[in-house]
Amino acid sequence: MTIDRRNFLKLAGRTAGVAAVATTAGVAEARPNKKMPEEAVGLLYDGTLCIGCRACIPACKEANNMPPELTPLKVNGEQVEALWDAPLDISGKTLNIIKAYRDGTGEHKDQAKDGFAYTKQSCFHCVDPSCVSCCPVSAMTKDPINGIVSYSEDACIGCRYCVAACPFGVPRFTYDTPKPKISKCQLCKHRLADGKYSACAEVCPTGATVFGKVKDLKAEIERRKSLAPGTTTTFPRGRIGGGDTYTGQVGKYVERVYGEHEIGGTQVLHLSGVPFELLDKPELPDIAPASTSETIQHGIYYGLLAPATFLGILVAAARRNMRPEDEKPKAPPEGGTP
């Protein structure tokens, strides 16, 4: 049989048809963003309450048994290794950090111009996390009840797809050891069983970081935003409903609550007195990249229908075109054909 360009295009057309069927199935099955678990827990970080004491950084290290980060410092013009934990960013050794924004004279707190502001960086515990979606070996999982995004060293193969995928740049890798692993905040889930909670919230003196159920955190955000800036009120300290409080002034918040909508929402929510762009918080869409990726992937491979159909066509064509004698070498010549 002769196959010319027309036949080639015909087969190409058939192939495209299969792909189209698969894609249509995918659109029908398009997966929306995942939903927040009812009992999801998280953190509320209020930058206007934060005093930048950084007490949460060593508290986190202690609770999670993380090593100190001896960042090189300049002393009298010489580069020396610090003798104390001095992380500049989250890393394979640091799960949580407070960073500062500063502009001009840096005199006024929570002011974009000539002011300064604090922000916290740690895992946001996304409702629809990219790291969970992309991990090939289920090392990243999201708890169906409390929504905590956890990492399992035992499952991990160290491919770092999660590091590459996270839009917040949260999972970090230990590049300096032959037995590396991923590091990320897991909301001190190991302390929950003892009735304790995230160490960063527990140690925070002003309630800038509080732990709680996401619905309670959201109610607290509503309350703070409904109060007049500058008035005095009591803030929950440690965790919401724990009884401990801190009395302070209501901040002048920007409208946006960071984490409310970003890639489908997160369980860690941030309030701020300055725009979040200034705090290096990435601008993200409401659609979770995980939902797009899974829609495409499962669209193509839905029930393995398209690959199976296509394989059927390929097998039929190959069988018709490959008579065994075609494969036989010409020399040495042989007798009869089987």
Next chain:
Amino acid sequence: MSAVTHAEHEAPAPVGGKLITPVTVFLAMLVLAMAAVLGVRFVQGIGAATNLNDGYPWGLWIAWDVVTGSALAGGGFATALLVYILNRGEYHPLIRPALVAALMGYIQAGLSVMFDLGRWWDFWHIFWPKYAQMNSVLFEVALCISAYIVIIMIELMPAVLERFGWESARKKVNRLLFFFVAVGVLLPMMHQSSLGTLLVVFGPQVHPLYQSNLLPILFLSSTIGMGYAAVTIESAISSMGLRRPFEKEILAKLLQVGRILAGLYLVVRFGDLLYRGALHYAFEPSVSMLTFWIENILFAVPLFLLATKEQRNSSKLILLSALSMAFAGIIYRLAAFLVAYNTGAGWHYFPSLGEMTVTVGLIAFEVLAIILAVRLLPILPAMPGKRTSS
């Protein structure tokens, strides 16, 4: 014009010749240099040998060795698609060399993954139901690539069995070969498209010129074109290195198919940008804009270079078109994974000398293995006194 049947071609035969030559010794030295770097990487960790960091956790070893290397190895399945599925017998002499190159390209990709995996000793988790994670594009890629390496080995088994004269085994394999050939076309089409889908979950971290829901189609169509280009380039190299005739007529026709794919790629590429309303990024200065134009112009070159019959008769233009198409795909992949990928201020990546040594060493290993294969096994068509086709 009727297609030439397989029997009209010269049967493949071992090329023979010396195995230890200045070229193979040089290649072996490059492999040794790679081994030294890998020693550092496996004893001290990935950071000691690479410039990888948390902003660029995937570097040269993934973007070049896995994503690009396996695409260049696409000649194996792309040629099988023509010969066995579309029954274009005239391309039959190309199939075994293409499969050998594909096998080596994929082994190179697989080795590179093992070097890159932080916890490589747990690699088997991918195949273990307890760990397998079906939502992960990488899961599908890893599974498919591993399976495909086995399939190419089966596809090449007749050559090995032929060499050792194990006739009955060869006949048995040959009888079932059609099934493995079919799977061997399906699997690379799956994972080559998924190599593009890998980027979708990166969301806005990938420049809008590159981030697209059509990434699987773009990666697949460009892989097939790259595969035919690679077959042409390899053929040119072996014609020079082994003093064999350059299979001009077949390769020109092969690139004709490549041109269709390149055209299709360009239509999808620009159509997608128009549809997404992202075409304006092609005119806003950025490094991604630069790579975008370079790669698309390179994809378009063969459309013009091989337009007339006269042009298709020129070895020089054939090779030039193949090089253009191959580089187009190479730049597209490297740009999508490394240039268009941006995790925010403060992160930089350029491969370390160690990373480049490993990449070069892997290529040397691949070439060395191909040289050994064609010298020892019936891969390339036997050279008759005079050419059969005129």
